Amino acid sequence: MANIQQYNRHSHHHHNQPKVSHHVAKATTAVTLGGSLIVLSGFTMAATVMGLVMLTPLLVIFSPVLVPAVLTVFMLVSGFMVSGWLGATSMYVFYWLYRYVSGKHPIGADRLDWVRERIAGAAMDVKHKAMDIGINSTDVKEGGSHNNY
Structure with missing residues (x-):
């Protein structure tokens, strides 16, 4: 063995x-x-x-x-x-x-959709900001015209 x-x-x-x-x-x-x-x-x-x-x-x-x-x-x-x-x-x-x-x-379609949504969101933000600025400028003008005699 x-x-x-x-x-x-x-x-x-x-x-x-x-x-x-x-x-x-x-x-x-x-x-x-x-x-x-x-x-x-x-x-x-x-x-x-x-x-x-x-x-x-x-x-x-x-x-x-x-x-x-x-x-x-x-x-x-x-x-x-x-x-x-x-x-x-x-x-x-x-x-x-x-x-x-x-x-x-x-x-790549999902990436394109994501970019499109981001651009649309940014455009909406700009629109709301412009509307806020327009409303605020109107308030200032009206307030200023009441103060002038």
Whole structure:
């Protein structure tokens, strides 16, 4: 029985320890993958530099044509993209308003109702304050006219 318990302790102890071969395989894979990526990065950098060296004379020669053309294309693409985004946004706003008006309670409707109630309450407060000021100013004028002989 003691031999079985001792065997179980030793076998259980070996399963909890990570194997050295597993660490070696992970390290080898990481070094291989990292080295490959560094080599690919170097090739990419070299190709970019060679491409710039070969294309620079063409860019200098054609720059009076290319710069305005690139700016024009950029402005056109930007304009169409902004126009599309604004159109999509306005369509969503109209859809949201339709759902709000038809009583379907879209997202944010409760917040809008709360703001509307706050604004209406503030407007009522201003109205009552203006009425109080108007009544008080009328009392002062009437009181002042009775004192003048």
